[in-house]
Amino acid sequence: MKYGMRLYIAIGVLSITIIPSAYAQWAVYDGANHVQNVLIAARTLQQIDNQITSLANQAQMLVNQGRNLASLPLSTLSTLQSTISQTTALLAQAQNIAYSVQSVEQQYQQAYTSVSSGMSDSVLFSQAQTRWQNSVGGFEDALKLQARVVGNIPSDSSAMTQLVSTSQTSTGALQAAQAGNQLLALQSRQLSDIQAELAANGRATALQQAREAATEAESEAQYQHFSQHDAYVPGAVSMFGSSGN
Numbered sequence: 319m320k321y322g323m324r325l326y327i328a329i330g331v332l333s334i335t336i337i338p339s340a341y342a343q344w345a346v347y348d349g350a351n352h353v354q355n356v357l358i359a360a361r362t363l364q365q366i367d368n369q370i371t372s373l374a375n376q377a378q379m380l381v382n383q384g385r386n387l388a389s390l391p392l393s394t395l396s397t398l399q400s401t402i403s404q405t406t407a408l409l410a411q412a413q414n415i416a417y418s419v420q421s422v423e424q425q426y427q428q429a430y431t432s433v434s435s436g437m438s439d440s441v442l443f444s445q446a447q448t449r450w451q452n453s454v455g456g457f458e459d460a461l462k463l464q465a466r467v468v469g470n471i472p473s474d475s476s477a478m479t480q481l482v483s484t485s486q487t488s489t490g491a492l493q494a495a496q497a498g499n500q501l502l503a504l505q506s507r508q509l510s511d512i513q514a515e516l517a518a519n520g521r522a523t524a525l526q527q528a529r530e531a532a533t534e535a536e537s538e539a540q541y542q543h544f545s546q547h548d549a550y551v552p553g554a555v556s557m558f559g560s561s562g563n
Contacts, residue, residue, distance in 0.1 A: 385490035392484045394477045394500050398507050401470055405514050408463050413455030414448075415525070417517070425452075430528045433535040435542035442536050449529040456522035463518040467511045477504055 409417055415425050429448045437445075478501065485497035 382490075386492055388490050388493055390484060390488070390493045390496035390500075392480055392497075392500075394481065394504065397473065397477065398503055401473070402507055402510065405463070405466060405511060408459070408466055409514060409518075412459050412521070414452045415456075415521075417521070426528070430532045433532055433539055435539040437539060439540070439543060442539055446533070446536055449525075449532055453522070453525045453529045456518075456525040460515075460518040460522040463515055467515050470508075470511060474504060474508060 415422055429445050429452065433442065433445065481497050481501050481504070485494055485501070488494040488497060
């Protein structure tokens with residue numbers, strides 16, 4: 319313990335007083351408080367660890383959402399649209415009788431159902447030629463369309479392979495869904511090709527059947543023309559200027 323010395327002089331008497339200059343400093347250990355502080359620190363660290371784990375989970379969730387929202391890098395839409403346009407253009411190029419209700423009604427009435435014995439031979443021949451041209455054109459249109467459908471098979475096979483491969487390696491739900499949608503679109507386009515081919519084949523067959531039916535009516539009309547002529551009457555014929563001797 320440290321002490322200081324102070325001098326006091328009073329009434330000629332010298333006195334010396336010694337007083338302590340400071341109190342002793344002792345460190346006091348509080349065990350309960352230390353334990354409490356350790357528990358608080360442990361809880362704080364646990365909360366921080368939980369927050370870090372939560373942030374990591376949220377970050378992973380955002381990554382997964384980003385994958386699910388990622389678009390498919392492959393698109394066959396333009397190719398499908400181009401193929402459909404080509405098929406539609408072939409249908410629009412149908413010869414003589416187009417794929418139109420109004421066109422069928424008008425031209426069918428003129429060339430197939432208007433055959434009668436009152437028509438001249440030249441008119442009957444002209445209609446017969448028109449019907450023949452319609453049948454030939456119908457079969458040609460059907461062959462063109464069949465060639466187009468067959469020509470689409472290699473590109474369809476390539477597109478299907480790419481879409482299936484992309485779907486199997488897709489990183490998210492959106493890519494898988496888009497690949498599936500494009501596969502459905504490809505199938506729809508193939509079905510439209512089949513529908514167009516059936517329509518072309520049916521048109522060619524119908525034109526030929528109508529031609530055969532009209533030919534029967536035409537034959538009846540020509541027979542009526544022939545039967546209306548007077549019967550053959552033999553007569554004398556002079557040859558080489560003879561007088562009948």
